[in-house]
Amino acid sequence: MLVIFxxxxxxNRKTKFKVDPEEQMSxxxxxxxxxxxxxxxxxxxxxxxIIDIHRIPHGLNQTANGCRPAILLMHGLVSxxxxxxxxxxxxxxxxxxxxxxxxxxxxxxxGNTYGRKHVILNDKQKEFWRFSWSEHAHxxxxxxxxxxxxxxxxxxxxxxxxxxxxxxxxxxxAEHPEFANRIKRFFALGPAVSMRxxxxxxxxxxxxxxxIYKKVRAMFGDSEFVPKSYIMDWVVRHVCRGPxxxxxxxxxxxxxxxxxxNINETRINVYSSHTPAGTSNQNILHWAQxxxxxxxxxxxxxxxEKNVEHYKQETPPLYSLxxxxxxxxxxxxxxKTDILADPADVKDTISKLPKGVLKSHKILDKFSHLDFxxxxxAPKLVYYPILHTIKKLDQV
Numbered sequence: 001m002l003v004i005f006x007x008x009x010x011x012n013r014k015t016k017f018k019v020d021p022e023e024q025m026s027x028x029x030x031x032x033x034x035x036x037x038x039x040x041x042x043x044x045x046x047x048x049x050i051i052d053i054h055r056i057p058h059g060l061n062q063t064a065n066g067c068r069p070a071i072l073l074m075h076g077l078v079s080x081x082x083x084x085x086x087x088x089x090x091x092x093x094x095x096x097x098x099x100x101x102x103x104x105x106x107x108x109x110x111g112n113t114y115g116r117k118h119v120i121l122n123d124k125q126k127e128f129w130r131f132s133w134s135e136h137a138h139x140x141x142x143x144x145x146x147x148x149x150x151x152x153x154x155x156x157x158x159x160x161x162x163x164x165x166x167x168x169x170x171x172x173x174a175e176h177p178e179f180a181n182r183i184k185r186f187f188a189l190g191p192a193v194s195m196r197x198x199x200x201x202x203x204x205x206x207x208x209x210x211x212i213y214k215k216v217r218a219m220f221g222d223s224e225f226v227p228k229s230y231i232m233d234w235v236v237r238h239v240c241r242g243p244x245x246x247x248x249x250x251x252x253x254x255x256x257x258x259x260x261x262n263i264n265e266t267r268i269n270v271y272s273s274h275t276p277a278g279t280s281n282q283n284i285l286h287w288a289q290x291x292x293x294x295x296x297x298x299x300x301x302x303x304x305e306k307n308v309e310h311y312k313q314e315t316p317p318l319y320s321l322x323x324x325x326x327x328x329x330x331x332x333x334x335x336k337t338d339i340l341a342d343p344a345d346v347k348d349t350i351s352k353l354p355k356g357v358l359k360s361h362k363i364l365d366k367f368s369h370l371d372f373x374x375x376x377x378a379p380k381l382v383y384y385p386i387l388h389t390i391k392k393l394d395q396v
Contacts, residue, residue, distance in 0.1 A: 074165030081106035132286035180325035196294030206291035
C-alpha cells in the first residue's frame with residue numbers, strides 16, 4: 001500500500017488541506033454532529049469479548065414517544081458502525097431509517113474499533129485475534145440481538161446485512177435455524193456466501209496466499225490485519241485529500257471493485273479515516289479459504305489435529321443453507337457489476353436456499369460493492385426500496 005502512495009510525485013509538503021471534522025469522530029460523535037440522538041450500548045459475548053454498539057432511537061426533530069420497529073444494520077469486512085453514517089444524513093442508511101420511523105441499531109464486532117476489549121485478554125495478545133466470521137456469526141450476533149431485545153422489548157427485528165454482515169447471518173441461520181424466529185425480514189446487500197468467482201483482493205489472497213497458508217500463518221501469526229498506526233494516520237491526513245485523493249480512492253477500489261461514478265470522492269478522506277476499522281489475519285484467511293475452495297464452511301486450520309480439537313472432525317464443518325428455516329423472509333440486493341459478490345456466485349447461493357425463503361431479488365446495474373454503503377444513489381436504489389417493502393408488506 002505504501003508503495004502505491006509513495007510513488008506519487010504530486011505531493012507538496014507546504015500544502016495544507018482542510019480537515020473534515022468527521023475524520024476524527026467516533027460513531028457516537030458522527031451521529032451527534034448532525035443533530036440526531038444517539039446511545040452507546042455495551043455487550044459481552046459468551047466468550048467474553050466486550051463490544052460497543054450504537055443506537056439512533058429516532059429521527060431528527062422527532063420524539064422518543066411510541067414504539068418504533070427496530071432494525072439492525074451490520075457492516076462489512078474491516079468496517080464498523082460508522083460506515084452507515086459517513087455520508088450526509090439524506091445519503092446515509094443510519095439516518096434515513098431513523099427519519100423513516102425506525103429504531104436504528106448500528107452493529108459492531110470483535111476486533112474492530114469498537115470491539116477491542118475482553119474480560120481477560122487484551123488486544124496485544126495473540127489469543128485475542130483468534131477469530132473469524134464464524135465467531136462473528138455465532139458469538140457476536142446473538143449478543144447484539146440479546147441487547148436489542150433487552151432495551152426495546154422486541155423479540156423480532158429487521159436485519160440488514162451488507163457483505164460480511166450478510167455472511168455472518170447466513171452462517172448463523174444455517175447452524176441455528178431457530179435464530180430465524182428473531183428476524184422479521186433479512187435484507188442481504190451484496191451477499192458474500194459462494195465466492196468461487198470473486199475478483200480483486202480476495203481473489204489474490206485465495207490464489208496466491210492461501211495455497212501457502214502455513215507460511216502465511218507463520219509470517220503473520222495470530223494478530224491484527226493492517227493495524228491502525230501513525231503511518232496509516234499520516235497517509236489519511238496527507239494523501240487522502242487534495243490532488244492525491246485519487247491514490248486513496250484507487251486503493252479502496254482495488255480492494256472492493258471499480259468505482260461506478262456513484263461515490264462522492266470529496267469524502268474519500270472521511271471513508272479512509274474510518275476504514276480499515278480492524279479485523280484478524282485469521283478472518284482474512286477464512287475469506288481466502290472461502291474464495292479458494294468455493295465451499296461455505298468453518299475455518300480450516302489445515303491441520304487435522306487442530307480441526308479435530310475444534311470441530312471433533314478432521315475437516316471443517318460445512319454450512320448448509322438448506323437448514324435455514326423456511327418461514328424466514330430474505331430479500332437480496334445485488335449488482336451485475338459487483339466483483340466481490342459475483343452474479344454467478346449469488347445465483348449459486350440462491351439455488352441452495354430452501355424453497356420460498358427468497359421473497360425478492362433486486363439486481364442493480366453499474367453499482368459497485370462499495371455503493372451499497374456509500375453510493376450516492378444507494379438511497380434511491382436500495383434504502384428507500386427496502387423501506388417500501390417493509391411498509392407495504394408489514395404495514396409498518
